[in-house]
Amino acid sequence: DAGITQSPRHKVTETGTPVTLRCHQTENHRYMYWYRQDPGHGLRLIHYSYGVKDTDKGEVSDGYSVSRSKTEDFLLTLESATSSQTSVYFCAISEFTDINSPLHFGNGTRLTVT
């Protein structure tokens, strides 16, 4: 497995509370991504980062923010959690952004918003 650690692995939170998920990598890869996986929707990109303090939105970014203050850490924050954000969240990394650089995924964080 690529050196990707997601924390926590499981979390239950209440509607309206802020939640932060962490992704830590030991590969020194420049590019990092946050995806969510939902039945019937597959994997959808939330936000991505192409360097320290350089981030951009994906296709489902509403309600989420990200930060990357160090190469190895990429944080995903749900500013005010809603039940629709119940999902499994995956962090991924890649060495380059071009199509010859595969994505390596972490093992996910299962988030339940009650």
Added chain:
Amino acid sequence: QQQVKQSPQSLIVQKGGISIINCAYENTAFDYFPWYQQFPGKGPALLIAIRPDVSEKKEGRFTISFNKSAKQFSLHIMDSQPGDSATYFCAAAGANSKLTFGKGITLSVRP
């Protein structure tokens, strides 16, 4: 609009049989087509990928067939094994676009 569509939604195959998963795409600018494999409790992992300059790519028991005119590509798993039971995602990307994933298909290989 879903740019990458997988079929079927689920698949059950007997051990030793051939598993076939299909994928259709919309965007003619896509020029990279990977398949990712995901086991329960794990993240997806790249299984095999193809570029449109070839019609087929084989790696062990796994083969991608690509039909550019039909905008379709498929994954064939020969001699399917229970250990192949997983969720499979097709995806597509172009030079200026991030990977777009299909919805995924659950494959169950019966002993």
